[in-house]
Amino acid sequence: MSHALIIGAGIAGPVLAVALSKVGIDATLYERDAPDQDRLGAWISFQANGMDALRAVGLAAPVEELGYPMDDISFINGKGKHLGRMPMAARRPDGQVSLLMPRAELYRALADQARAHGVRVEYGKEFVTAEATADGVTARFADGSVAMGDFLVGADGIHSRVRTTIDPDAAVPRYVPVLNTGGYIPGFTVEARQREFLMQFGTKCFFAWMPTPDGGTVWFANPPMKHEPAKGVLSGMSDAQWRGWLHELMDGDAGPAAAIIDAAPGPLTGWTTYDMPVVKRWHDGAGRMVLIGDAAHATAPSAGQGAAMSLEDAVVLAQCLRDCPDAAAAFAHYELLRRERVERIVKHGHRSSNQKAAGPVARLLRDAMLPMIFRRAERDGGESMMWLQGHHLDFDSPVTPIIARA
Numbered sequence: 589m590s591h592a593l594i595i596g597a598g599i600a601g602p603v604l605a606v607a608l609s610k611v612g613i614d615a616t617l618y619e620r621d622a623p624d625q626d627r628l629g630a631w632i633s634f635q636a637n638g639m640d641a642l643r644a645v646g647l648a649a650p651v652e653e654l655g656y657p658m659d660d661i662s663f664i665n666g667k668g669k670h671l672g673r674m675p676m677a678a679r680r681p682d683g684q685v686s687l688l689m690p691r692a693e694l695y696r697a698l699a700d701q702a703r704a705h706g707v708r709v710e711y712g713k714e715f716v717t718a719e720a721t722a723d724g725v726t727a728r729f730a731d732g733s734v735a736m737g738d739f740l741v742g743a744d745g746i747h748s749r750v751r752t753t754i755d756p757d758a759a760v761p762r763y764v765p766v767l768n769t770g771g772y773i774p775g776f777t778v779e780a781r782q783r784e785f786l787m788q789f790g791t792k793c794f795f796a797w798m799p800t801p802d803g804g805t806v807w808f809a810n811p812p813m814k815h816e817p818a819k820g821v822l823s824g825m826s827d828a829q830w831r832g833w834l835h836e837l838m839d840g841d842a843g844p845a846a847a848i849i850d851a852a853p854g855p856l857t858g859w860t861t862y863d864m865p866v867v868k869r870w871h872d873g874a875g876r877m878v879l880i881g882d883a884a885h886a887t888a889p890s891a892g893q894g895a896a897m898s899l900e901d902a903v904v905l906a907q908c909l910r911d912c913p914d915a916a917a918a919f920a921h922y923e924l925l926r927r928e929r930v931e932r933i934v935k936h937g938h939r940s941s942n943q944k945a946a947g948p949v950a951r952l953l954r955d956a957m958l959p960m961i962f963r964r965a966e967r968d969g970g971e972s973m974m975w976l977q978g979h980h981l982d983f984d985s986p987v988t989p990i991i992a993r994a
């Protein structure tokens with residue numbers, strides 16, 4: 589049985605480990621952080637195609653129970669004017685809906701599932717570099733330890749070290765000029781329809797909220813910040829500074845933003861966000877190292893698709909390793925099957941982030957255009973998003989055509 593070293597136990601890593609266990613490949617997960625480490629972005633929206641990928645490898649049920657279904661998104665402007673309502677997900681024939689869930693619980697559930705499938709998960713293991721050898725690969729960690737396997741998968745996120753190990757000249761993540769902050773407020777309700785996210789293109793800041801069935805509210809805001817803040821600037825901001833800034837940004841806009849900012853449990857914190865447009869090399873060409881998830885192609889959070897894309901990668905890579913003659917052919921075929929789709933989504937995410945970061949002139953244009961765009965989306969009932977959220981993976985079907993090693 590061959591052995592895979594998977595770097596990163598975020599979203600893609602554990603799911604890949606489970607998928608590999610189904611095709612007779614044994615894996616160990618190496619995660620830099622502690623199991624209970626705070627995660628970027630408190631809540632995560634998990635779109636229908638991500639759930640489909642989980643279902644393909646039998647992991648949908650434990651994730652589904654963590655989430656609140658979301659049916660629609662309604663948009664308003666700073667004055668509270670309704671701009672449009674669109675379905676959160678395309679109307680899939682299998683009825684799969686999108687879900688909103690706490691990120692920390694999602695990570696925990698996926699790592700638990702990996703362990704339940706016999707995968708070893710090692711925490712506190714910071715990957716530093718790796719070398720391909722004649723018969724495998726050796727990974728080196730910051731604590732001085734090494735691990736050997738037949739191949740290594742970089743599921744180590746947007747700031748991937750596996751990416752630079754494969755290609756020292758790889759592109760670096762592109763800063764997205766809106767920050768992200770938010771969380772969950774238990775026992776706090778806002779006037780809004782159940783299962784509907786309300787999103788506000790505020791005068792100065794994008795702000796969103798959704799009531800949860802247990803009587804709470806999930807919210808997030810995207811304060812604009814043109815240039816990437818220096819390291820330590822955001823983490824150095826106090827709870828009072830965050831609240832003061834958010835109040836200032838939302839001042840004068842209609843809606844419950846001010847009440848949400850006051851009610852949110854502290855300390856508030858925020859995150860910078862990035863995307864990763866084109867990573868030229870997804871694998872080393874020798875069947876020893878390959879990238880999946882954000883390490884290979886990160887979309888801005890506005891697309892709400894990063895998690896789903898990572899999961900689709902994990903499933904397709906396992907299929908390729910099952911059906912291709914060797915790992916080199918499998919990695920090449922996986923790239924062939926995935927690259928076009930993920931790069932299209934990265935572009936889509938970039939466009940929606942730009943709308944959130946619009947300056948005064950672009951804002952006028954955006955506000956004039958949005959009702960038209962939303963009316964069209966409302967009319968088509970999500971059909972135009974079927975390429976994205978309607979995607980279906982059947983794990984048992986062989987991937988074709990199989991590329992023979994050159």
Ligand SMILES: Cc1cc2nc3c(=O)[nH]c(=O)nc-3n(C[C@H](O)[C@H](O)[C@H](O)COP(=O)(O)OP(=O)(O)OC[C@H]3O[C@@H](n4cnc5c(N)ncnc54)[C@H](O)[C@@H]3O)c2cc1C
Binds near residue numbers: 595886888889895
């Ligand atoms: C603020 C924010 C909000 C977001 N909201 C959404 C959303 O609502 N919906 C959505 O679909 N996507 C969202 N995303 C994107 C989504 O989080 C990512 O696309 C997704 O997590 C990618 O999964 P991954 O497994 O590739 O990487 P990650 O989930 O980032 O996992 C990578 C793992 O690798 C570990 N790691 C990193 N470096 C090393 C190392 N050197 N050695 C060992 N381990 C290492 C990390 O600790 C981490 O556990 C958001 C992102 C941010 C920043």
